[in-house]
Amino acid sequence: MAKFFGNLHAVLGVGLVLALLLIAGVPANGDLEQQTIRWLHTFFGILWIGLLYYFNFVQIPTMPKIPAELKPGVSKHIAPSALFFFRWGAALTVLFGLIIAWRAGYLVDALMLAESHRLIGIGMWLALIMAFNVWFVIWPAQQKALGLVEADDATKAAAATRAMMFSRTNTLLSIPMLYAMIGFNGG
Template sequence: MIASFLDLLLRWSHLLFALVWIGHNYANVVKQPTFMPLGGQRDEPSRSADLEARMQREHGTFRYASIVVWASGMAMLWQRGWLPDALLLQGPLAVIGMGAWIGTLMLLNLWLVLWPHQKKVLGFVPAPMEERVRCSRITFLSSRTNTILSIPLLFLMLASGHGLQLF
C-alpha cells in the first residue's frame, strides 16, 4: 500500500513539475523565437521591487521544478530496482536510461550554465553592460538547448513503457 502510494506520488510530481520546467522553456520559444540581444538602455533604477520579486519567484519556481523532476525520476527508477541498469544503459532499461542521462544533462545545463549567466542578465548579480549582453546570448542558447533536448527526452520516456519493441 505504501509502495503504491509512493509510486503514485513520484509519478505525479514528476509529471507536474516537468510541465512547469519544460513548459517554461516552450513558452519562451513561443514568446521570443529568435535571439534579441540585451539592449544597453535598460534603466535599472526604474525596475520596481515588485517586478524583481516576481522575476525571482518565476525563475526560482522554474529552477527548483527541475530538481523535483530529476529527483522524482531517479527515485522511481531506484524504487523499481532499475536505477543501476538504466544508468549503465543495459538491456531494455537502456531506453529509459538514455532519457535519464538527457534529463541529467538538462539539469546540469540549467544550474551550471544558464542560471549563473541569467542572474547577470536579469540584474540579480551586478555586472557591466558588456558582460550582461554577452550573457544574454549564452542564456538564449542554453535555454534553446534544453528545449531541443526535451524532445528526445520525452520520446525516450514514453518509448520505455509504450513502444519498447521498437528498440
Template sequence: MDDLIAKLIKTLEKPYSAIGLGAAITGVLIILYHLFDVGRGYWGPFFTFLHVISGVTWIGLLYYFNLVQIPTMPNIPAELKPAIGKYIAPEALWWFRWAAASTVVTGLFVFSSGTAVTNLTIVTGALLGLVMAYNVWFIIWPNQQRALGIVPADDETKAKSARIAMLTSRTNFVLSIPMLYCMVTARLVG
C-alpha cells in the first residue's frame, strides 16, 4: 500500500503525469458508462466536458495574465524578469494557445451534437470565442514571440509588441465576460 501511495505522489508531482491520470480515470468512467448504458448519446456530454476543461484552462490563463502577470511585471526587479520571459511566460503561452484551439474545436463538436441550444445566445458566445481564439493565435502569440525574444527583434519592436499583446489580451479579458455569460445561459434560455 505504501508503494502505491508513493507512486501516486510521484504522479501528482508532475503536471503531465497528473493530467494523464485524470484522463485515465475519465476514460474508465466512459467505458463504465458505455458498458452499463448510462446516458445514451454520451459523446455530446463528453465533448461538452472537454469544451469546459479547455475553456477553463484558456480563460484561467487569460485571467492570470491580466490580473497577475501583467500588473505585477513593473514591480519585479530587472534581474528577475528574464526568468519570467524565458521560462514562465512561454510555457503559459503554450497552454494558452492550445487551450484556445481545443476550446474552439470541442465547441464545434458540442454545437453540432445538439447538446448546446442553437439560438442567438450560443451563436453570440461562439462568435466571441472565435474572435478571442483569433486574437490568441494571430495577434497575441506573434507579438509575445517578439516581446519575449523568442523571435529576434530590436528593443523598440519588443516594447511595441509587448504593448500590442497586452492590449489584445486585455480585449480578450473583456470579451470573456459576455462570452462566458452566453455559454452559461445558452442552456437556460433554450
C-alpha cells in the first residue's frame, strides 16, 4: 500500500476512475457535461486556492525560520513544483469557470456585471485579476527570486518582495471571491 500511496499519479488516476464510476453510477441532477465541468472547475479551484493559502499561511511565514543551509530544499525543489501546480490550477480554474458561465448563458451578463449576475460577475472579475497576478506578476517574479532565471541579488530580493505582495493581494481577493462564487445560485 505504501508503494501505491507513494505514487501521486497512481492515486490521482484511481481517484479519477472512482469519480467516473460515481458519475456513471449516480448521475448528478441536470446536464451531465455541465456537472462534470463544474467538478473540474471545483477541483482546479481547490488546487489553486489551496496552494495560495499554503504559500501565504505556511511557506512565506516559515522561510525566515529555516536555517540558511536548508532553504535551498524549499527554493530549488518544493517551491518550483508548487508554483507549477499553482499557476496551472489558476489557469484551469478560470478556463472551466468561463466555460460553465458560457454554457449556462450568463457569461456576458456576469462579465458586464448585469444586475441578475452581478455577484458571480464580481467573483469572476476577482478570479481573473488573481489569475493575471499569478501568470504575469507572481510567476515572473518567483522565477527571478528562486534563481530559475538569471538575476543579481538585489533583483532577486526585489522580485521576492513583489511576488509576496501580489500573493498576499490574491489572498485578500480570494476571500470575497469565494463568497461571490458560493453565493451565486443561478446558471
